[in-house]
Amino acid sequence: MIKTERLLIRPFMESDAEDAFEWRSDPEVNKFMPYPCDTDVEALRERIREWIADNDKYAIVLGEKVIGDISLEWNEKDKAHEIGYNINRSYWRNGYATEAVRGIIGWAVNELGIRDFTAFYAKDNGASGRVLEKCGFVQEYTGQYSRDNGKTVFEALFVRLHID
Template identity: 75%
Template structure:
């Protein structure tokens, strides 16, 4: 569990399904994501079972009321020889600094508790808000490229960023 000023970052629970469905079913939130929107709370529960088993995606929970407002991922990228960070926030909570706070909290925890020093991330070039979050956290542009939806139906111009913390 990671404790920041306003957030708790913790493993997901099956009881988080309703909160998770709020952003996983929102086309605006998923505009630049490689996966499709979830169609039902039941589908989200199945996804949560996978996340819980894999233990690399965490809930972003508001301390004030226990609402899960997003997810954050930390997973090893063999290709980048670094730990990749990804995140997603419920649209109702955008523009409040929660994504930046969650990323900073995860970075600090990974450095202190896991001894991780190298991080990577990417974002769609047209998703400037996500780019600003990573820039505020110290990531610098490494190169540009593209990624696609899992089904290959859409491609996005992407910015790949990296961070090294001593």
């Protein structure tokens, strides 16, 4: 578990499915995500079981409420650990995403010895870009990513953070 000033970052539990469904089924939250909106809480509960087994996606908890998720996964192409995150729209514009990203970076550096991080975001998603910029990420290259079905393509910025 990772504790920040206001948040707890911990492994997901199956009982988090209802909270997670709130944002993972929200088209506005999902607007720039590479995966489609969730439409079934039981299917999400099954996916949470996979996250628990893989141990690479974590719940962002405020008080007793799961308000988002954050992941830290090895990215072979960029030879760095990729960070991804998502926050329930009801909690936007409160600094929670920045706090969670800083928290997982600090934990990864201090506990795992990780020094290289990468992330990406849609050019049209300025809020996500500001989160990463506040955390020290700098642009590395531009490119594209798409939703799983390939029908929606996003112009993207790929960013990197190296900790000495």
